[in-house]
Amino acid sequence: MHDSGCLMGKYRFRIKRFSQEEDSSSRWDTFSIDMKPMERVLDGLDRIKDYADGSLTFRRSCGHGICGSCAMKINGRNRLSCQTLIKDMPETIRIEPLEAFPVIKDIVVDMDDFFKKNDYVLPYLINDEPPPERERLQSQAEQEKILESITCIMCGSCTSSCPIYWTDNQYLGPSSILKAYRFIFDSRDRAKEERLGKISGAHGVWRCHSIFNCVESCPKEIDITGHITELKRLALKKNLHL
């Protein structure tokens, strides 16, 4: 249990460093620090920033896997540093920024393109019918249909892990497609066709080759590839294939 019966151990944090302002290329720094098994990797990064090197730069906010700020590559896999515990780590912990996004500083990447792609899929409920006086009814089964997709925290882990996104920077990426799914399958939405058109283009669902990296990297354990496959099936039905 947290904070009790836990022995300190030495861990080596190998961190990829880069500053747009100061560096022409990246380097690796190593910090050796004491950690307890139930502490988070984020606690380790905090300790380094607080006491060893104040210039170490990374994003964080909620600290428990909801805000999506602290996605990074930890020992080669995209994870949230706030929900990765030391007990599950080897003695050397390799920290890198998310792949495929431009690095601003150390672990901080530029996510503007990621959010712009999201905007493209009309990420909002569209329904111009006059609303009823009370709530629009939605059955539990209808809600179940979107339950997984609404838990997305937009941390960027999936899109950054996708090999298609690495090679086609216009590809919408798993996160945006999942967002489209969230509305296309919401029983209250009325812009399904339009949205489906948007994700069926040359850089949409058909670029997905079911590599499953997104599923593997999702900190909320969403079956993103499964959702994309369902959208492909729907697009096919509507003759929206390439």
Place this chain on the structure above:
Amino acid sequence: MRHQFDTVIICSGLAGLRAALEASNGGNVAVLSKLYPTRSHSTTAQGGIGAALGNEEPDKPEWHFYDTVKGSDFLGDQDAIEIMCEDAIRAIIELEHLGVPFSRTPEGRIAQRYFGGHTRDFGVAPVRRACYSADRTGHAIVFALYEQCQLKGVKFFPEFFVLDIVIENTRCHGVITLEISTGEFHIFSSKATLIASGGYGRVFKTTSNAYASTGDCLSILFNRVIPLEDMEFFQFHPTGLYGIGILITEGARGEGGILINGKGERFMERYAPTIKDLAPRDMVCRAILTEIREGRGIDGKDYIYLDLRHIPKKTLQERLPEISTFCKIYMGIDPSEQPIPVIPTAHYTMGGIPTDIDGRVFMDEKGSVVNGLFAAGECACVSVHGANRLGCNSLLDTVVFGRRAGNAIRDEIKEIEYGRIRNNELEKSRMLIDSILTSDGKEKIANIRTDLQDRMMEHCSVFREEKNLKGLIDSIGILKERTEDIGLKDKTRKFNTELIDAIELKHMLTLSEVIASSALERKESRGAHYREDHPERDDTIWMKHTLAFKTDKGIEFRYKPVKITRFKSEERRY
């Protein structure tokens, strides 16, 4: 760089987003946030949003009104509380229409569950009033509002850090910000500025609050001689995960969870015989800490258990999936099999920037307002929460009063000119940054911050007394001096988070001094403010709101009356 917007909104949590939707009907809107918009702390709200929809059983806004007044230990302003509870039903239906994926009843209506302090028939028994989206209610609403703001063309400025809010005489002109990624200054002149910057739980060692919850804007306003109201009232949430403080929603007790001590007793029966574990948070926190103090913690240690083992697994999976995951990740336990070790965790500030019912910011106890300045949400003090907020009333507060502020802004900007920010205002911010970056001081930010958080936790949390508060105020003074000697390792301009940490620390110290001083001043016990040396509520002297002003001679206190329209003060039993 200079920008001009009709409305500038600081922060993109629920209050800011809800206001933005409304204000965008009257002109262009910029929302600035030190995080990306979807990362704001509102997303972590778990359990629910209150409204007497009556979807699960009969309920009335009037009962909600009474519960909120009683929950506030009679310090809440009843005109504002009545507005909130009456408007709640409309507000929730509207959220549903905007796309919020609420959990549903078998009939397809918005599902509701029990929450602390919410009752039927003026306190007779608990009532299901909290509307929820599993235990991700805040996340669900933030996304829906953010998405609708995009549809409305609201302009977002992510990772812009507010350095100053420019107020001259009685007029707010806009804000000065630092674009974190470039290190450049951006000046936003506006007709109206809305502060919706949330809380500052980070001043305490154990907190459910995000790293970003440091209260920057309140500190800036206080230094600009805007008073802060009722700052002594800080809510601790009874069930934070032991050792780490992460929130376990009150919805867990709403679904049937109970608190047990080291002797296996359901001890809340002794403290609140009628509604037991669903008593308001201030009472449950004191009960937990009393059990621990009297040696009835688990194995005599400093925590107790939240027991969910008797709740059907299906209910846990469907209605409390997120907290079940937290228990697994951070404690290594399955809550369907093992009880959860919990302790009170710093959670919510009842006090804040004094406003009227439309978000206009007051600059004194007489009700004079600052033109063009508005506040809503946790950072504001309307006051609907008084001395203690009820669970699921915070989200409601943000959407009701965020909307009202947005409406007021939409109407008022027709008659206001754009603010004007002179270059010498920018110079102050520039000097602040330069002095921190060029200092060769020896102090580390983390040492001062940890010192502050430890002391605030020890002397200014659930139990307080004069001697400790005085000692605390003295040590905050010393910590303030030490911040003058902070030296940074990072001297660069682009994405310098060490610089941000340093500025946030200054704000945390400012607010801590206001909290501790306000707590020292109020010599009674009411709601979340419990003075061991003054354990009784004292309505004859203290039925009034505190306003703390910054002066040359230190903090000065003035007071204003509580608005009582319907319910007279009574003994608070549950």
